[in-house]
Amino acid sequence: MSFDFQGIATQFVTHYYTTFDTNREILGGLYRENSMLTFESSQSLGAANIAEKLANLPFQKVKHEFATADAQPTATGGIVILVTGKLLVDDEARPLSFSQAFQLCQDPQGQWFVFNDIFKLVFG
């Protein structure tokens, strides 16, 4: 458990939200066949369904700013991350708070991918 899980998590989260905000059609590449997304309590299973869900979210523009991304290693070589932050959708002036939990896993080639992804808006 001595690998740099926090560094990998920060790098992943930065890449994830940058891609989400500029080209979310290609986010599917970060998921695999058995990956899961729970987006505002709506569930998608598998990279293809997740990619479709993310591409078809009902907004054109989005900008995420994550404030914190706390990571822990798992018992099986993965990484659990809890992100908190704000996002701005389309031409809304008021940002929304969100939280997102990820579990990253590594494939046999050493590539990290998202196995678990749970996204939730937080209303203050």
Place this chain on the structure above:
Amino acid sequence: MSFDFQGIATQFVTHYYTTFDTNREILGGLYRENSMLTFESSQSLGAANIAEKLANLPFQKVKHEFATADAQPTATGGIVILVTGKLLVDDEARPLSFSQAFQLCQDPQGQWFVFNDIFKLVFG
């Protein structure tokens, strides 16, 4: 992956916050030797350290109300949970929003315990 992960998660979360609010000295029993807690970005490793951290948090009274607890199974038989909710500390009138991510694992006897726990206040 056909076990009732959402039911187990809801039951766990209900038990966790009820215990936290009434008798948080005994929360250590939900963790094991290699369990991790990240509480407001401060890290504790192992049930004994986690129990001590939770018991010594700088408030007397706390009341959690969780709004959502979305769960997913992991690739290795665990459960990832993202909780959002509010809490009220001591005699504060204004609730604070929080998010918390858990990974639950099962021991060889079938008992669920917390392996990963990341808690974060969310400021609106």
